Amino acid sequence: MKKFAINKFLLVAMLPLLLQSCFVAKNYERPAVETENLYRTDQLPQDSVSFASISYKDLFTDSYLKTYIERGLANNLDIRIALENISAAEAYVKQGKAGYLPTINGAASATRTARTSENGQFGSIFSQPYNQFEASGTLSWEADIWGKIRSTKRASDASYLQTVAAHQAVKTSLVSQIATTYYQLLALDKQVAVTVETIENRMRSLETITALKEAGQANQVGVDQTAAQLYSAQSQLLDLKNSLFKTETALSILLGEQPQTYDRSSLDDQELTSDMQLGVPALLLRNRPDIMQSEFGLVNSFELTNVARSNFYPSITLSAQGGFQSLEIDNWIDSSSIFANLIGGLTQPILNGRKVRTAYEVAKAQQEQALLNFKKTLLTAGKEVSDALYDYNTAVEKEAYVTKQVVALKRAESNSEELLNSGYLTYLDLLTARENSLNAELNLVSNKLAQLSATVELYRSLGGGWH
Numbered sequence: 001m002k003k004f005a006i007n008k009f010l011l012v013a014m015l016p017l018l019l020q021s022c023f024v025a026k027n028y029e030r031p032a033v034e035t036e037n038l039y040r041t042d043q044l045p046q047d048s049v050s051f052a053s054i055s056y057k058d059l060f061t062d063s064y065l066k067t068y069i070e071r072g073l074a075n076n077l078d079i080r081i082a083l084e085n086i087s088a089a090e091a092y093v094k095q096g097k098a099g100y101l102p103t104i105n106g107a108a109s110a111t112r113t114a115r116t117s118e119n120g121q122f123g124s125i126f127s128q129p130y131n132q133f134e135a136s137g138t139l140s141w142e143a144d145i146w147g148k149i150r151s152t153k154r155a156s157d158a159s160y161l162q163t164v165a166a167h168q169a170v171k172t173s174l175v176s177q178i179a180t181t182y183y184q185l186l187a188l189d190k191q192v193a194v195t196v197e198t199i200e201n202r203m204r205s206l207e208t209i210t211a212l213k214e215a216g217q218a219n220q221v222g223v224d225q226t227a228a229q230l231y232s233a234q235s236q237l238l239d240l241k242n243s244l245f246k247t248e249t250a251l252s253i254l255l256g257e258q259p260q261t262y263d264r265s266s267l268d269d270q271e272l273t274s275d276m277q278l279g280v281p282a283l284l285l286r287n288r289p290d291i292m293q294s295e296f297g298l299v300n301s302f303e304l305t306n307v308a309r310s311n312f313y314p315s316i317t318l319s320a321q322g323g324f325q326s327l328e329i330d331n332w333i334d335s336s337s338i339f340a341n342l343i344g345g346l347t348q349p350i351l352n353g354r355k356v357r358t359a360y361e362v363a364k365a366q367q368e369q370a371l372l373n374f375k376k377t378l379l380t381a382g383k384e385v386s387d388a389l390y391d392y393n394t395a396v397e398k399e400a401y402v403t404k405q406v407v408a409l410k411r412a413e414s415n416s417e418e419l420l421n422s423g424y425l426t427y428l429d430l431l432t433a434r435e436n437s438l439n440a441e442l443n444l445v446s447n448k449l450a451q452l453s454a455t456v457e458l459y460r461s462l463g464g465g466w467h
Contacts, residue, residue: 025147025306028154028299031371038281038382041389050279052287052464056175059459061271064264065182068255072178073171075256082167089160096156099149102141109134110329133332136323136339143316151306158303162296168289168466174254175465179456181251186267187449188244194441195237202230202434225431233438267448272455278389278462284381287463294370294377301363301370308363311356314348384461392454395447402444409437 060066073079111132144150206226212218252259284291322340326332349356416433459465 025151025310026302028302030295031298031374033375033378035281035284035378035382038284038378038385039278039389040382040386041278050283050287050462050464051277051459052279052283052462053467054459054464055467056179056459056465059272059464060179062182062265062269064262065179068182068251068262069175069178071257072174072255076170076174076254077256078170079167079174080256082163082170085163086160086167089156089163092156093160096153099153100144102139105138107134107136107138130327131329132325132327133329134323134325135332136321136325138319138321140317140319143318145316146310146313148307148310148315151303151310155300155303155307158296158299162293162300165289165293165296169293172289172460172463172465176456176460178251178254180453181247181254182264183267183270183449183452183456184247185244185251185262185264186270187445188240188247189264190267190445190448191442192237192240192244194438194445195233195240198434198438199230199233199237202226202233206230229431229435232435267445270448270452272452276392276455276458278385281382281385284378284385284463288377288381288461289463289466291374291377291381291463294374298367298370298374301367305360305363305367308356308360311349311359314346317343317345317347319343319345381461385458388454388458388461392451392458395450395454398447399444399451402440402447406437406440406444409433409440413437 056069057066060069109132111134113130113132142149206223209218209222209226213220213223248262249259251262279287285295286292320340320342322338324333324337325339326334326337331337413430413433413436416430419429
């Protein structure tokens with residue numbers, strides 16, 4: 001009889017191996033996504049090398065900027081939050097790995113039964129109060145026949161990789177934001193310098209026109225118009241300084257520091273040493289952290305759908321319990337007090353308020369959402385690359401025209417002064433020429449900033465900055 005019981009237990013233990021052919025969990029395969037036409041450009045890339053593979057330390061030559069990026073990566077609060085998310089996901093990965101192991105629980109109890117029911121099951125046996133002491137351990141293991149445990153582990157792995165990719169995405173974005181903000185500071189410095197120089201020139205012009213009026217060679221209208229131009233430039237300078245102050249504060253937030261003034265170089269010193277190769281669009285799948293994050297989210301939902309599907313099938317568990325049990329504490333831990341039992345169980349859901357099917361349908365819908373989000377993220381990445389490249393090319397082409405405009409307007413300003421002195425122009429014409437010249441110089445600075453910002457954005461949109 002004992003041999004028969006052992007054989008039955010062995011049969012139950014071997015059953016999971018016999019049912020492996022019924023394995024229902026599917027393996028993830030990347031969905032077919034169109035990447036060939038993601039970039040909207042006439043210069044279709046053919047290279048397998050991407051601009052994004054360059055380290056920010058090699059891309060940016062400004063020593064101040066590289067220092068600020070390093071400080072930001074070390075101190076930025078969003079980076080630190082992302083790292084904590086990784087730590088939490090890592091804990092779930094460890095839990096997923098432990099899914100294949102049996103669960104073991106220990107328990108100890110001391111029970112005093114003062115009175116039992118005389119009409120109960122043991123009433124006639126235990127009519128007097130009695131004690132019971134027990135120390136036991138329970139071991140339980142579920143056979144992973146349908147791949148539920150495996151899929152749960154893979155889902156936790158994908159969730160962990162998703163947080164790692166999210167951390168990389170934060171790094172990419174942070175590098176881009178710090179660089180762009182730094183270049184904005186340099187551009188504002190340049191615009192402040194141009195405006196200060198303009199104010200000094202207009203102050204001298206106001207002194208000159210005032211002296212001419214007192215000599216009877218100019219009228220009050222000319223004085224008022226010159227003064228108005230001076231006040232306009234002074235007002236513009238205050239706006240620029242206000243923007244400068246706020247931009248420095250924004251940089252301090254990115255660096256995770258208290259608001260302060262930051263040392264920096266000049267806009268004219270900026271050079272980005274790089275051959276701006278786009279690389280084939282398919283490289284975005286492994287370069288863009290947000291795309292990787294989105295795909296790991298898809299993998300996670302795919303595996304959770306496997307888990308939900310496996311709940312339709314029976315689960316097989318093997319459990320064992322053993323320990324010491326005694327009515328007397330003196331012989332509690334004794335060879336005669338040892339007890340043990342082995343249990344093989346099979347559980348098949350039949351009617352449970354549609355919970356299993358609902359969970360499966362929800363998992364399928366969430367998987368489809370994750371797929372659509374993955375495709376949308378890829379399309380968005382292609383758009384961002386296309387826009388950044390077009391912005392850069394536009395800024396480069398505009399530079400030649402804006403430079404010529406500045407030269408022409410400065411020459412017009414100089415000629416206007418000569419013509420005014422000869423009586424061929426009114427003072428209003430000179431003031432207009434001066435205003436146009438100032439605006440053109442400020443636009444030239446803005447265009448330089450646009451080039452730098454577009455380069456940084458192209459670098460980010462291709463997935464650079466986290467390597």
